[in-house]
Amino acid sequence: MSSLPLPREAAKFLKPGYLQILGFAQNVVDFDPLTLVNIGIFLAGLFTFLRYIFTRVIVLWTTVRINDDDPLYMCLMRWMSDHQFMNRQFRSVKAISSSRSSWEDEEEALKSMIGIGGDKELSEPDPNNLISYRSIVGRTPISLQPFQGTHVFRRHGSWLLFRHRINAGSELVQQPKEIGYIQLQCLGSSFAPVQRLLEEAQLYNLEKTKTTTTIHRAIANVRDLVRWTSFSSRPSRAISTVIFDKNAKHELLSDINEYLHPHTRRWYSNHGIPYRRGYLFSGAPGTGKTSLTSALAGIFGLDIYVLSLLDPNMNESQLMRLMSEVPSRCIVLLEDVDAAGLNRPESEPRQRQNRKHKGNQLSQADVLNAIQGGNVNTTTTSSATSVSLSGLLNAIDGVSSQEGRILIMTTNSPESLDKALVRPGRVDMHIRFELPSQEEMRELFLSMYKEDIPDLRNGIVGVEKGGDHEKSPDLEALAEKFAISIPEKKLSLAALQGFLLQFKKTPQEACEKASEWAETTLQRMAEEDEQRDAMKANS
Numbered sequence: 001m002s003s004l005p006l007p008r009e010a011a012k013f014l015k016p017g018y019l020q021i022l023g024f025a026q027n028v029v030d031f032d033p034l035t036l037v038n039i040g041i042f043l044a045g046l047f048t049f050l051r052y053i054f055t056r057v058i059v060l061w062t063t064v065r066i067n068d069d070d071p072l073y074m075c076l077m078r079w080m081s082d083h084q085f086m087n088r089q090f091r092s093v094k095a096i097s098s099s100r101s102s103w104e105d106e107e108e109a110l111k112s113m114i115g116i117g118g119d120k121e122l123s124e125p126d127p128n129n130l131i132s133y134r135s136i137v138g139r140t141p142i143s144l145q146p147f148q149g150t151h152v153f154r155r156h157g158s159w160l161l162f163r164h165r166i167n168a169g170s171e172l173v174q175q176p177k178e179i180g181y182i183q184l185q186c187l188g189s190s191f192a193p194v195q196r197l198l199e200e201a202q203l204y205n206l207e208k209t210k211t212t213t214t215i216h217r218a219i220a221n222v223r224d225l226v227r228w229t230s231f232s233s234r235p236s237r238a239i240s241t242v243i244f245d246k247n248a249k250h251e252l253l254s255d256i257n258e259y260l261h262p263h264t265r266r267w268y269s270n271h272g273i274p275y276r277r278g279y280l281f282s283g284a285p286g287t288g289k290t291s292l293t294s295a296l297a298g299i300f301g302l303d304i305y306v307l308s309l310l311d312p313n314m315n316e317s318q319l320m321r322l323m324s325e326v327p328s329r330c331i332v333l334l335e336d337v338d339a340a341g342l343n344r345p346e347s348e349p350r351q352r353q354n355r356k357h358k359g360n361q362l363s364q365a366d367v368l369n370a371i372q373g374g375n376v377n378t379t380t381t382s383s384a385t386s387v388s389l390s391g392l393l394n395a396i397d398g399v400s401s402q403e404g405r406i407l408i409m410t411t412n413s414p415e416s417l418d419k420a421l422v423r424p425g426r427v428d429m430h431i432r433f434e435l436p437s438q439e440e441m442r443e444l445f446l447s448m449y450k451e452d453i454p455d456l457r458n459g460i461v462g463v464e465k466g467g468d469h470e471k472s473p474d475l476e477a478l479a480e481k482f483a484i485s486i487p488e489k490k491l492s493l494a495a496l497q498g499f500l501l502q503f504k505k506t507p508q509e510a511c512e513k514a515s516e517w518a519e520t521t522l523q524r525m526a527e528e529d530e531q532r533d534a535m536k537a538n539s
């Protein structure tokens with residue numbers, strides 16, 4: 001093995017010890033170590049250069065994060081499911097079998113389960129084989145949604161990176177629930193492509209849900225923190241299907257229409273008036289208060305946020321937070337507000353009551369309430385809720401309460417409500433629902449047997465053609481007969497509807513049995529009332 005001499009210039013700079021080592025290495029491996037040094041320097045330079053380029057490219061990715069508590073999250077998930085995933089790319093998907101999937105998704109899933117799509121329809125239940133029937137109808141439809149993962153796609157000429165992540169929490173830090181988020185990244189320094197995609201997803205979702213109403217409920221999680229949760233999505237109810245005084249209906253619709261007009265908000269702000277509107281729907285159970293609320297939501301494209309003061313997890317701070325978290329355009333439905341028993345005994349003068357409970361100090365709630373122009377009228381008696389009247393009033397129109405929403409309170413006994421709760425500004429219109437007149441019963445009958453009512457037997461998808469009623473000589477005459485066979489203002493429309501549902505395809509039979517049914521029902525109700533009175537007297 002011959003040794004290669006070190007270049008003279010290099011040898012000049014190296015100490016004698018190194019020289020010997022280098023000479024030895026050169027002799028053993030027959031390779032110049034300085035070449036190795038040169039290669040190393042080159043690689044280090046290349047690495048630094050690549051790192052610089054890589055960092056610059058990464059910096060050019062703009063990133064937008066969307067948390068799962070934002071409505072945009074669902075819009076984007078829906079858009080991605082329908083436009084990008086379509087059963088490919090995502091290897092990890094989430095199966096949903098609850099009522100949280102939208103009704104259209106459920107209907108689709110149900111159709112695929114029972115094989116409807118072409119001409120095939122769900123047949124009548126076979127009494128000998130009810131198990132197989134149950135196995136179709138009794139199952140909850142399952143739909144699949146993209147879960148965790150990353151997906152790159154091109155939209156309107158820009159490359160976008162979609163990432164979906166779930167933080168399930170660790171053993172040490174327990175999250176109240178899985179927290180999902182989406183990260184959207186776009187190559188370039190502008191947010192415009194991401195913004196465009198989000199707007200597109202929002203519009204797509206609006207289009208998809210224009211015939212549905214989403215109901216949100218305040219639900220407590222494991223930490224007892226009450227949060228708005230999208231509870232269900234159902235087909236919007238047509239306003240024409242709600243039987244109600246036509247003038248009152250028209251007045252209510254015009255009032256809400258004017259309130260929601262884009263210019264109205266500015267008008268309120270110019271006049272220093274908080275931009276809020278409240279309605280009280282009162283009437284006996286089953287007279288249409290909830291039905292009218294959901295029809296209004298459908299007509300104006302608003303979501304409904306349902307609150308119940310009787311919820312055991314509800315307290316004043318939770319209520320206040322929930323009211324500040326609703327979107328600026330929605331309906332907040334406060335159901336059965338009388339049941340919470342928020343009242344002040346009239347016998348006690350106001351001044352004394354406040355002293356009795358709080359000494360001479362007014363609470364912050366009272367002060368806020370006074371600023372709002374309400375009464376300092378806060379003591380709660382025989383309350384079935386941990387929310388006090390002042391807490392409720394502040395949640396409704398305190399400084400932190402969201403502007404732009406519509407508040408609808410429903411009650412069976414408006415006379416039992418505290419005056420502060422229903423004063424103008426909190427309740428701007430009081431709508432009274434009465435038990436039905438003959439004309440309204442006639443309307444109900446006609447609407448039940450209208451030709452376009454989806455038929456339940458043929459129907460999850462079908463529309464009845466040629467049911468018994470089509471053979472009926474005159475539906476109008478039957479409706480008239482039905483209306484006069486039942487006493488006016490005695491039975492609720494819900495009760496009448498329940499009766500008619502037993503005769504979905506046989507209006508003639510319904511008509512014949514109506515009078516007898518009404519008589520027995522009224523008799524039973526009278527007996528129940530008597531029993532209740534007797535129990536009250538005993539206790």
Ligand SMILES: Nc1ncnc2c1ncn2[C@@H]1O[C@H](COP(=O)(O)OP(=O)(O)OP(=O)(O)O)[C@@H](O)[C@H]1O
Pocket residue numbers: 241242243244283284285286287288289290291292412493494495497
């Ligand atoms: N005015 C009405 N027009 C059409 N349907 C009605 C009407 N009133 C009641 N119904 C029917 O009766 C059922 C119950 O009605 P709804 O829940 O709206 O009554 P409610 O007044 O809100 O009752 P509650 O006070 O018990 O909550 C619904 O299925 C609805 O279709």
